[in-house]
Structures are given as C-alpha cells and as structure tokens.
Amino acid sequence: MATIEQTNEVGAPASRGGSPGHDPHATATGVTNLKLGMWLFLASDCLFFGAFIATYLLYRGRDTVGVGPKELFDIPFTSATSFILLMSSLTMVLALAAIQRNDIRRLRIWLLATALLGATFIAGQVFEFTEFNREGLNLTTNLFGSSFFVTTGFHGAHVTAGIIWLMSLWGLASRGRLTQKDSERVEIAGLYWHFVDVVWIVIFTVVYLVPQPGPTGS
Amino acid sequence: MTEPMTTESTDLAKVEEGGSALAPAEHAPEMSPGEIHPHPSPLQYVIVAVILCVVTALEIAVSYTEGEIPDALIVVLLLGMAILKFVIVAAWFMHLRTDMPIFRRFFVIGIVAAIILYLIVLSTLNRFS
Numbered sequence: 001m002a003t004i005e006q007t008n009e010v011g012a013p014a015s016r017g018g019s020p021g022h023d024p025h026a027t028a029t030g031v032t033n034l035k036l037g038m039w040l041f042l043a044s045d046c047l048f049f050g051a052f053i054a055t056y057l058l059y060r061g062r063d064t065v066g067v068g069p070k071e072l073f074d075i076p077f078t079s080a081t082s083f084i085l086l087m088s089s090l091t092m093v094l095a096l097a098a099i100q101r102n103d104i105r106r107l108r109i110w111l112l113a114t115a116l117l118g119a120t121f122i123a124g125q126v127f128e129f130t131e132f133n134r135e136g137l138n139l140t141t142n143l144f145g146s147s148f149f150v151t152t153g154f155h156g157a158h159v160t161a162g163i164i165w166l167m168s169l170w171g172l173a174s175r176g177r178l179t180q181k182d183s184e185r186v187e188i189a190g191l192y193w194h195f196v197d198v199v200w201i202v203i204f205t206v207v208y209l210v211p212q213p214g215p216t217g218s
Numbered sequence: 219m220t221e222p223m224t225t226e227s228t229d230l231a232k233v234e235e236g237g238s239a240l241a242p243a244e245h246a247p248e249m250s251p252g253e254i255h256p257h258p259s260p261l262q263y264v265i266v267a268v269i270l271c272v273v274t275a276l277e278i279a280v281s282y283t284e285g286e287i288p289d290a291l292i293v294v295l296l297l298g299m300a301i302l303k304f305v306i307v308a309a310w311f312m313h314l315r316t317d318m319p320i321f322r323r324f325f326v327i328g329i330v331a332a333i334i335l336y337l338i339v340l341s342t343l344n345r346f347s
C-alpha cells in the first residue's frame with residue numbers, strides 16, 4: 001500500500017514536466033487524472049440533468065392554463081435535429097480516430113463537421129423556442145413551459161459549450177498545435193460531446209416521444 | 219465483465235510491485251492511457267451509427283402508434299430503445315467497452331444515484347399515486 005502512495009505522487013502536479021522518458025500521466029489507478037476527472041464530472045452531470053428531467057415528469061400533465069405539448073410539438077422536425085446530433089457523435093469519434101492515426105487533416109475536417117452539426121442542432125432549438133414563444137408559451141406561461149424550457153435550454157447550453165470547445169481544438173489543430181501525442185485532449189472533448197448526445201437521447205424520448213396526457217385547458 | 223476486472227487487478231498488482239501501471243512497454247503503441255483493448259475502427263464506428271439510426275427510426279415509428287396500441291406498451295418500448303441507444307453510445311463511442319472498468323463504475327454510480335434519488339423525490343411528491 002505504501003508503494004501505491006509513492007507511485008501515486010507521480011501524477012501530482014509537482015511531478016509534471018519531470019525528467020525525459022518519465023511518463024507524466026502515470027498514476028496509481030493506471031488512468032490519467034484528466035480522463036478520470038472528466039468521468040467524475042459526467043457522473044455528477046447525470047444528477048444535474050436528472051433533476052430537470054424529474055421536474056419535467058413531476059409537472060407533466062398538471063397544467064390547467066396555457067398551451068401544452070400536444071399543440072406545440074413538431075415531432076418530424078425534432079426527430080431531424082435529434083438525428084443530426086446523433087450523427088455528430090459519429091463525426092466526433094472519427095476525429096478521435098484521425099488524431100490517433102496522426103492524420104491532422106482529417107482531424108480538422110471531422111472536428112469542424114461535429115461543430116457544424118452541433119450548431120445545426122442549436123439552430124433548430126432556437127427555431128423551436130421561437131415558434132413556441134409565438135404560439136404563446138414562455139418560461140412563465142405554465143408548468144410545462146417552465147420545465148420544458150429549463151430542461152432543453154440547459155441541454156442547449158451544454159451543446160453550445162461543446163461547440164466552443166470543439167472550435168478551440170480545431171483552431172489548435174489548424175495552427176499545428178494539436179498532434180498525435182495530444183489525442184487525449186480530443187478524447188476528453190469527445191466524452192463531453194457524447195454525454196450531451198446521450199442526455200438528448202433521454203430528453204427526446206421522455207419529453208417528446210412518450211405519449212402526452214390529454215389536452216390542457218387552454 | 220470478468221476480463222476487464224482481471225486486467226485492472228493485474229495493473230494494480232503491478233503498481234503494488236513498484237512499477238507503473240502505465241509503463242509504455244506494457245501497452246501496445248496505439249493504446250492510450252486507460253485503454254485495455256484498442257478502440258474500434260472507423261468502419262465499426264459507422265456500423266454503430268447505422269444501428270443508432272435504425273433504432274431512432276423505430277422509436278419515431280413507435281411514437282406514431284399512439285391510440286393503436288396501449289400507451290403503457292409504447293412507453294416501455296420507447297424507454298427500452300432509449301436505454302439501448304444510451305448503452306450503445308456509452309459503450310462504443312465513449313469507449314466504456316474497451317477502457318478500464320473504473321470509468322464505467324464512476325459513470326454507472328452517477329446514473330444509478332440520479333435514478334434512485336429522483337425516484338424517491340417523485341414518490342415523495344406522489345407522482346406515482
């Protein structure tokens with residue numbers, strides 16, 4: 001056990017940039033702190049999104065005023081944007097595969113494709129929010145409005161943060177500052193991106209596809 | 219399940235012997251830290267994406283059967299397919315299939331904690347009554 005503690009200090013910040021040939025990522029757990037930290041963040045984010053989804057389920061079908069999901073949802077449109085986000089996960093893993101092969105040209109292409117697909121999803125969400133607002137639904141209209149906009153809005157904020165992250169990686173790759181040895185940075189960004197994708201898988205099913213209760217008293 | 223756990227135990231055992239679990243010689247060159255098996259190939263990623271597309275199309279088709287089959291069955295089918303898509307993305311695109319089990323454990327703990335916590339909250343607020 002004492003040996004484990006000695007080995008563990010290899011991963012401490014003080015040891016970074018040590019002697020040549022010394023692995024700065026070596027830790028007692030056998031995984032890098034960066035990747036472990038990202039997985040811990042994602043685990044905590046499950047609770048974050050869980051709170052919004054639970055609130056949506058709690059308020060679902062309890063409205064007595066305002067327009068409801070049955071009058072507003074455009075399933076074909078939202079299905080198309082969901083499909084776009086799902087495909088952005090494919091381009092993200094292809095970006096990771098490219099940097100692991102040291103193919104920086106394809107890395108740039110796939111990173112840009114992922115960011116553009118994410119931006120298309122966000123554009124769809126902005127259009128949807130605008131349409132709902134035009135139909136008379138806003139954050140304070142009713143319980144559905146509050147829980148819907150907060151749940152999908154926070155997810156959209158996560159996607160937007162992911163797009164900024166991807167574009168910063170694309171910028172680094174374009175300047176030649178992202179090489180094969182930096183593949184973990186792309187992998188970490190990819191983990192975040194896939195997480196927003198799996199969260200949308202749940203939101204799309206629970207909020208949009210599951211049969212809605214009867215019409216509200218609009 | 220058994221194989222990755224064994225590998226992790228082996229890695230930790232090596233650490234206890236005084237070596238690093240990430241010594242470069244102990245991993246194939248294409249493996250990044252935390253990997254047990256190599257990541258899938260681009261072709262495998264495309265196949266997984268096609269499967270995800272098919273499941274999504276099925277989900278949307280099922281949602282249009284409202285009124286023709288019982289709502290309870292629709293909910294079960296939709297949730298089942300959502301869980302399937304979630305697991306596929308986490309296993310293949312997030313590499314939980316090929317990475318060390320410690321990542322899977324952290325993620326599962328987060329998900330299970332969220333489900334238990336919010337089921338308790340919804341039960342307390344009489345959502346299921």
